[in-house]
Amino acid sequence: MTTPPEDFENDPTGMRDLLRSLPDPGPMPPEVADRITAALVLEQQQRASSDHSNVTPLTRPDRPAGTARPASRKWLQVVGGLVAAAAVAAVAVVGVNSLHHDNAPTSAVPSPTSVSGDQLAERVHVQSSGTNYTPANFNAQAASMATDTSATKPDPSLITDFGSITKRAALLGCARSIAGALLDDPSSIKVDLATFEGKPAVVIVVTNAGKRTAFAVSRTCSRNEQPYAAPRVV
Known part of the structure; x- marks a missing residue:
């Protein structure tokens, strides 16, 4: 078996060792895999329909024109690892961003069925x-508030007195x-600036x-605070 040239297996970027030190990210999320597949299919279609008459293939000086050098298996592993790592990093960034806030978030990553913030x-x-509002009567009081048109x-x-929580984005x-x-797509959101057991409260x-x-x-x-009243159907 012919031994490949030394530079064939070298890893000058150190990426191979970096990827080897990372924990197993697990299977790629299906939606990420679908997007990558769709992008590759689109790229292939665009390449097939493009004019390649003015494209000169890249070859090493010591290789005859038209002779392609086989891709290194190690580098294919590196590229595959980068794709998987990018997918994991994207999920991690979303998770970290959702945790780093002092008060209630004013924005969130919408689901595919979410309506816009303006809507x-x-x-x-x-x-x-x-x-x-009181714990014993909260359900009945909240249901009454939701249907009351006279408030x-x-x-x-x-x-x-209530501060920034009265702004719609904060609410x-x-x-x-x-x-x-x-x-994601509620028909209405009613908010009562009231009290709960005598303390200022926002009932939603x-x-x-x-x-x-x-x-x-x-x-x-x-x-850092527990709701005065946890979500319940009223």
Whole structure:
């Protein structure tokens, strides 16, 4: 068997050792594999339809024209590892970004069925009913608030007291951090600036697919705090 030239197996970038030191990333997510496959198919179609008359193949000076050098198996492994590592890194970045926030996130990675932020903002209705919500009566109180059309809009002083949580972007970020996929395409999001056992509270009722889900949080909606009332169907 012919021994390949020394530079055939060299790894001047050190990428091979780097990839070897990384933990096994596991199988590539199906959606990532589908996108890569689709991109390769599109590239192949474009190459087939392109004019290659002015393309000169790259060859080494000591190789006759038209003689292609076989691809190194090691380098193919490196390229494959880079693709897999890129997919894992993309997932990791999304996860890290979702964790690094002091208060409720004002944005989130949408699912394929999510509506835009502007569309969601139009479905937010903020009011102030003056209700003091309690654990024992929360379900009934939240259901009543969700269907009440007589509650007034909060006055400016109350909005000042509650701070940035009254902004629609902050409200949506808070609601999504707790209700998750229910914020993908809700029909309405009703918000009551009220109290919970005498403490200032933000009560949110999300209506999605005909089902109402209510929860209550503090006016900061901090990730370090438990909701006053966990999400429940009302």
